[in-house]
Amino acid sequence: MATITEFQRLGIVLMGFGLFFLLFGVLLYFDSVLLAFGNILFLAGLMFLTGFRRMAQFFFQRQKFRGTFFFVGGVSLILCRWPIIGMLVESYGFVLLFRSFFPFVLDLLLSAVNIPFLNTVYSSGSTH
Structure with a gap:
């Protein structure tokens, strides 16, 4: 460990x-x-x-530049007191930056919590 x-x-x-x-x-x-x-x-x-x-x-990888730009832009908008637009822009940047981690996190959550409905939906969607 x-x-x-x-x-x-x-x-x-x-x-x-x-x-x-x-x-x-x-x-x-x-x-x-x-x-x-x-x-x-x-x-x-x-x-x-x-x-x-x-x-x-x-954050400064070439393929993640757009996500970094939107994430930092959203933080900047929040600091300029435009919170709703800033959170939307920041959320879009977060999705662009971390989209490669989402399948891993979903697998981890489904293995940690045995929810039959979600397991069947996720397993049927990944086999097609």
């Missing part, structure tokens, strides 16, 4: 607080201050978790 360093633990905590503030900001009708704070904490936590070099290599 891999050991987790103190920086990685700090990254996990910062990402958790970032997700909390993002969720709380959305629940409070897109409060731009909470959304901006959540974005900053989430990105700082990601940097502590993966390291600055690996994070920069991920």
Whole structure:
């Protein structure tokens, strides 16, 4: 089992607080201050978790430039107090950046939680 360093633990905590503030900001009708704070904490936590070099290599890959542009543009719009448009742009960038991880996460969730209906839908969709 891999050991987790103190920086990685700090990254996990910062990402958790970032997700909390993002969720709380959305629940409070897109409060731009909470959304901006959540974005900053989430990105700082990601940097502590993966390291600055690996994070920069991920975000600045040639094929992920469009996703990075939309993600950073959405964060910038939120910081400029346009939270709804910023969250839409940021969400589009997030999907573009992390779309290769979605099948893995779905497989992990379906194996962790045995939901018969979802398992049959997902397995019948992948065999065709």
